[in-house]
C-alpha cells in the first residue's frame with residue numbers, strides 16, 4: 270500500500286501532537302511506527318485509520334484522500350480494522366458476539382454467517398473453547414487475540430494496531446505477537462505502533478521513527494534500526510536498546 | 513472464642529465475612545438495643561394500647577397496601593419511560609431540548625414532593641380538567657421519580673468509558689448503533705442498583721399521595737387511627753407493610769451491585 274502524509278498537524282487544545290508531519294511511503298505491507306513516548310505514534314495511527322480528522326494537512330492511502338471529509342473517513346473506517354492497547358472488547362458481550370456483532374450490524378452479513386465466521390476465527394487463534402466467555406473471564410492475551418480476530422473478521426484492507434502488547438506480561442506478549450505474525454504471513458497489510466524493536470525489525474518491512482510530532486526517519490526496517498542515518502534516530506534507538 | 517472476638521470484626525482491610533455466629537449474635541444485639549430504645553420511649557408515654565380495635569380493620573390495611581403497590585408499579589413504568597426520554601433529551605443535538613431536560617430534572621429534584629403534589633393536583637390537573645385522582649397520583653409519581661431516574665441513567669451513560677466509544681467507532685458502528693449496542697446495555701447494567709433503590713423510594717414517597725385523598729396504604733392507616741380513636745397502633749402495620757416491600761428491593765439492589773463488581 271501507498272501512504273502519504275503531507276504537512277499534517279494535529280492539535281489537541283494547547284497540545285500539538287503532530288507538528289507538520291510528512292511521510293511518504295511508496296509501497297509497504299507492514300509498517301512499524303516507533304519512537305519515544307508522546308512522540309505522536311498513536312495520533313498518527315488514529316489519523317491513518319480515520320478515527321480522527323487532522324487539524325490541517327492531507328492524508329492519502331493508496332488513491333484515497335481520507336483526511337478532512339467525515340463521510341470519506343467513515344467509509345474508510347469500515348474498510349480497516351483497529352486494535353488498541355487494551356479495553357478493545359465490549360465487556361457486556363462474550364467473545365463470540367464481540368466478533369459476530371459488527372459483522373452482522375456493520376457489514377450486513379446474515380446472523381448465521383457472522384457466527385460461522387467468528388467461530389472459524391476463534392478456532393484459528395486457538396480460542397474456540399473460550400467463545401462463550403466474557404472479556405473479564407479471559408486473560409489479557411486472550412482478550413487481545415479476540416480483539417485481533419474481531420479486527421480482521423470483515424477482511425479489512427488494512428489492520429492498524431496501537432501497541433497491542435504493551436499492557437501484557439512477556440508470555441502473553443509472545444502469544445499475541447505470534448497472532449500478529451500470522452497476519453503478516455497471511456499477507457495482511459498492517460500498520461503497527463510498537464515499542465518492541467525486535468518485533469518491528471522482524472515483522473515489518475518499513476519503519477518510521479516519529480518524535481516530537483515530526484518524522485525522524487523512514488525506510489527499510491532493518492536498515493533504519495541497524496544503521497540509522499540521523500543523529501536523533503541513533504539517540505532514540507540507543508536508548509531503547511540499552512535494556 | 514472469646515466474647516470480644518465474637519463482636520469484633522477482623523483487622524481493617526480484611527474482606528472476609530465474619531463467622532455465622534458473629535453475624536447472628538451481633539445482629540441480635542443491635543436489634544435488641546434498638547427495641548429497648550423504642551420500648552423505653554413508648555413506656556415513657558404511658559399510653560393505653562388498643563390493638564383489638566385496630567385489628568378489626570385488617571381489610572382496610574390490606575386494601576391500602578395493594579393500592580400502594582398498584583400505584584407504585586404503574587408509576588414506575590411511566591417514571592422509567594419519562595426518565596429514559598429525559599436522559600436521551602439531555603444528549604440531544606438541538607440545544608433547547610437539552611435545556612428542557614435539565615430544567616425538568618433540576619426543578620423536580622429541587623422542590624419537595626409535597627409542593628409538587630399540591631401544584632399538580634390543584635392547579636394543573638384542575639386546569640386540564642382531570643377528574644380521576646388516581647390518574648393524577650400516578651402522573652405525579654411518574655414525573656417525580658422520572659427526574660431521579662433520568663439522573664441515574666445520565667450518570668450511567670456518562671460512565672461508559674471513552675475507550676469503549678473509540679472501539680465502537682473503530683468497528684464502524686454508526687452513532688445509533690453505538691448507542692444501541694454499546695452505550696445503552698452498559699449504562700443500564702451499571703444503573704441497575706441505583707434504579708432498584710429508586711424503586712424503593714418511589715414506594716415510600718407515594719405515601720404522600722394521602723394528602724390528596726388517594727386511598728393508599730398511608731391514608732387508610734390514618735383513617736383507622738381516626739376511626740378507632742387511637743394514635744399509634746396503625747403506624748406499626750404501616751411501617752411493616754412498607755418494609756415488606758422495600759427491604760427485599762434494597763437487598764436485591766445490593767445483590768446486583770455485588771454481581772456487577774465481580775463481572776467487571
Ligand SMILES: Nc1ncnc2c1ncn2[C@@H]1O[C@H](COP(=O)(O)OP(=O)(O)OP(=O)(O)O)[C@@H](O)[C@H]1O
Pocket residue numbers: 281284285286287304305306307308309310311312313
Ligand atoms: N486526545 C488527546 N488529547 C490531548 N492530548 C493528546 C491526545 N492524544 C494525544 N495527545 C498528546 O499528543 C502527544 C502525542 O501523543 P501520542 O499518544 O500520539 O504519542 P505516542 O507516540 O503514541 O506515545 P506513547 O508511546 O506513550 O503511546 C502527547 O503529548 C499527548 O499528550
Ligand SMILES: [Mg+2]
Pocket residue numbers: 310311312431432462
Ligand atoms: Mg501511543
